[in-house]
Amino acid sequence: MSIIDVIKNRRTIKAFKPDPIDEHQLLSWLEAASYAPNHKMTEPWEIVFIGPQTRAKLNHKTDFGGAPVVFAVISKQGLTPFQRDENVMASSCFVQNFLLSAHEAGVGVYWESMGAKPHNREMMNVPEDYDVIGVMGVGYPANDPAVKPRTPMAAKISYLS
Ligand SMILES: Cc1cc2nc3c(=O)[nH]c(=O)nc-3n(C[C@H](O)[C@H](O)[C@H](O)COP(=O)(O)O)c2cc1C
Numbered sequence: 001m002s003i004i005d006v007i008k009n010r011r012t013i014k015a016f017k018p019d020p021i022d023e024h025q026l027l028s029w030l031e032a033a034s035y036a037p038n039h040k041m042t043e044p045w046e047i048v049f050i051g052p053q054t055r056a057k058l059n060h061k062t063d064f065g066g067a068p069v070v071f072a073v074i075s076k077q078g079l080t081p082f083q084r085d086e087n088v089m090a091s092s093c094f095v096q097n098f099l100l101s102a103h104e105a106g107v108g109v110y111w112e113s114m115g116a117k118p119h120n121r122e123m124m125n126v127p128e129d130y131d132v133i134g135v136m137g138v139g140y141p142a143n144d145p146a147v148k149p150r151t152p153m154a155a156k157i158s159y160l161s
Helices: 003-009 023-033 052-058 081-104 118-123
Strands: 045-049 069-076 108-112 130-139
Touching: 003 081, 023 081, 045 081, 052 118, 069 081, 081 108, 081 130, 118 130
Parallel strands: none
Antiparallel strands: 045 069, 069 130, 108 130
C-alpha cells in the first residue's frame, strides 16, 4: 500500500475480533508514532495501558467494541497555554501515526474521547498537568465499515494575495 492508500483507507473501527495483538508489533507502531513532529522536541505523548479493572470502571458503552488492547494517550501540558496547545497538536500527530501504522498491518483503532471527562481522568489516575488525547481500543476489525467520504478540498482552500 502507498502511504496515500493507507491514509485514505483507514477508518475508525468499533467492533473487534478477540484475537490478540502481538506486543512487539504494537510497540513498533508506538515507536513509529513517536516520530511525529513536535515543537522543541517536547515529545509530550505518554501511553497508559488500561488493565481489566480500570477498563471495567470506565464502563464504556460497548467495552471499546471488545478490543483486546485498550490504552490512553495522554499529553504533557508544558509551561504555557501556547505550549499546551502545541503539545496537544503534536500528540494528535502521534496518534495519527499510530493509526496509520496499525492500519497498514490490518489492525483497527477505536478513538474514544471519554477519557477527558473528570470522572474518567480520575479512574485512569491522569496527573493534573496532562491532557487526555483519547482512549484507544486496538484490535483486528470484526467488520469492514465503509470509508466516510470527505468534502473535496477545493471547497476548503482559499488564497491570499
Ligand atoms: C479527537 C477525536 C476524538 C474522537 N472521539 C470519538 C468518540 O468519542 N467516539 C467515537 O465513536 N469516535 C470518535 N472519534 C472518531 C471519529 O468519530 C471518526 O474519526 C470520524 O467519524 C471519521 O471516521 P473515520 O475515522 O472512519 O474516517 C474521534 C476522533 C478524533 C480525531
